[in-house]
Amino acid sequence: MFIFDIFKHEARRLRAVSGVMAAGMLALLAGLWFVQIVSGKQMQGQLEKQSFRQPRVAAERGNIFDCYTNALVANHPQYNLVLYLEDLRSQFTNEYYSRVVKEYARDHPGTSARLPYKVANPLHLEADWRVVSNINSQVASALGQPMTLDRERFDHFYTNYTFLPLPIVTNLNSNQVAVFAEKLSSQTGLDLETQPVVSYPHKTTAAHLLGYVVRTGGDRKYMAPGYKGTTGIQAAFDGWLTGKPGTNLVLVNNEGYRQHEDILAPKQAGKDIYLTIILPLQQAAEKALVAEVGTNARGAAVVMDARNGDVLAMASSPTFDPNEFVAGVSPERLEQLNDRKLKQQLNRATYDAYPPGSTFKIITTLACLESDVMDVNEIYHNAANPRDPVHGLFAEQGYDIKDTAPPGDYDFEKAFYHSSNSYFSHYGLKAGLRKLLEVAKRFHLGEKTGFATREEVAGIVPRPDQAGKTMPLNSAPYVAIGQEITVTPLQMTVMIAAIANGGTIYYPRIVKEIRSSGTGGRVETNFPEGRVRDKVVLDPQYLAILRHAMLQDTEHPDANGYKAFHPPDRALELAHFQVAGKTGTAQVNSPALDYKRVTWFDSYGPYDDPRYAVVVMIVDGTSGGDTCAPVAERIYKAIVTLEKGGPAKRVASLN
DSSP: OHHHHHHHHHHHHHHHHHHHHHHHHHHHHHHHHIIIIITHHHHHHHHHHHHEEOOEEOOOOOOEEOTTOOEEEEEEEEEEEEEOGGGGHHHHHHHIIIIIHHHHHHHSTTOOSSOOHHHHHHHHHHHHHHHHHHHHHHHHHHHTSOOOOOHHHHHHHHHHOTTSOEEEEOSOOHHHHHHIIIIITTSTTEEEEEEEEEEOTTTTTTHHHHOOEEEEOOSGGGOOOEEEEOSHHHHHTHHHHOOBOEEEEEEEOTTSOEEEEEEEEOOBOOOEEEESOOHHHHHHHHHHHHHHHOTTOOEEEEEEETTTOBEEEEEEESOOOTHHHHHOOOHHHHHHHTOTTTOTTOOTTTSOOBOOGGGGHHHHHHHHHHTTOOOTTOOEEEOEETTEEEEEEEOGGGOOEEOSSOSEEEOHHHHHHHTOHHHHHHHHHHHOHHHHHHHHHHTTTTSOOOOTTOOOOOOBOOOGGGBTTTBOGGGHHHHTTTOSOBBOHHHHHHHHHHHHHTSEEEOOBOEEEEEOSSTTOOEEEEOOSOOEEEEOOOOHHHHHHHHHHHHHHHHSTTSTTHHHHSOTTOOSTTTTOOOEEEEEEEEOOOTTSSOSEEEEEEEEEOTTSOOEEEEEEEETOSOIIIIIHHHHHHHHHHHHHHHHHHHHHHHSOOO
16 A cells, blocks of 8 residues: 555656646647747748838820920930849859958958958958949940949949849940940840930920929839929929839849849829920020020010910020939039029019000000090190100109100000000099009909919009009009009910900910820810900900001001011011001119010901910010010011911921
């Protein structure tokens, strides 16, 4: 019995030990189960995250065309010479062991054959740098141009992006591409890749309207380089023009080199935009400005279809080449472009306002006729200026307003084509400031037109209820001749178009439609023509009186605009295309402005079938008749030439 009791006692101990061991085994199995089953998916995901990269592939930006599909902004392929580092690993290894390690051992006697990581790693980088630098030298020699591969840029690239190709030379020309094919194509690791680059094929043409782009993106999170619209159409429609980058799935090894690559998401090109402008007419307007006043003259010209509000041309001077911004503008060049006087990037057609001068007498005429204060046959005597006897002077009620017209007797039409300040100050004072502002506001002068680029100022034309408040009532004679208010050339074009078409105020249209990329792309968004903003009720009799006076401004031999439209060597282009217009010169006496005059010519044509409104404004010109009317005459000649040629003619540039 005693022996059995001992066995029973030992059995309890064995059972306790067995229980502890069994518990340990269960804990171990539970841990293995948790690691293998529960955490397996998470660890696999982390491993894949470390093994895969998703670089983005640049997508083409949308193109911009004129109304006849002439490309104004396009993409051209830029050829870049790149180096795939994973193809050079054998050369890296050979350079490391045959030269770099031996040099290190020579300089560090007693070094063990197995180098620690903190020593070996920079030596590997040095070996790789030598191989790449040597290839770079070979490329430079073959292409016949010096090239410097920056060590700091290489180190950054090597540390982070060895699975991507390293750019060696960008923007190869056709000769360099041929040299590559002949001499370098067999070089291990070298290859040509194409990159879409925004291009303005007509350079400065419509630069302010189209706007420019700047490079975006870079290497952060493998972001593909792209472009962002900064001004003009490029900025206003950036969301449509910007394509969607593609994404590739790259498998990399433990050293970061590319092992395999697949397309994860294909790139999508941006949408194409079709404008209302006509390229040859746009070029003609810009050439006309330069021909008459030079490349650095500050001015603008706008051509509009008076029947529907389509902007057919919009020129601003001086201009610039948007291609400069594609690659990046140097600080020195940017300083030139931002010159405080020239303001080359300023769209003067919409983004600055100027006193309209005598072109505002169109509004004054309607205000005086509607107020019944002016009889067009009544004679007004323009008194001589005692200080300048060959010119008149408005000296009523204590005013002292100089007149460029000679002294003498004037009816309405003679006063209009001579642009007599005395005459219109006299009757403008009778009509009153409130009436002048009321008619101006009916044409929405001093208000933004809703232009698509959104680069627009309103100008200063007070509301009628502000007469006597923000603007004193005694300003009437000055406002009547276009002083003390400011407007934009585009606003005046909309106004002239309304005079031409009988009173319809259109929203100016510049974008016709947006299409998906490629020939025959589907229409994504359509911008209908002829969007009516307002209807100005005009007495037909008053409108006829005004229009005939505008015709006399170019057809009467004594008129200010006659010389421009009837030169001695007058061509036949405008023989059957009469133009109705109004010249204007506004004096500027503000110390904040660096100019003293603003000259204008506002017009429409042909007189008997109005189709076009043309407005020209030039800062510090001689006069509206001498400076701006000749620019408009050149533009009308281009219009007649294009109409004779038909749509097929308009597809080709006049360059």
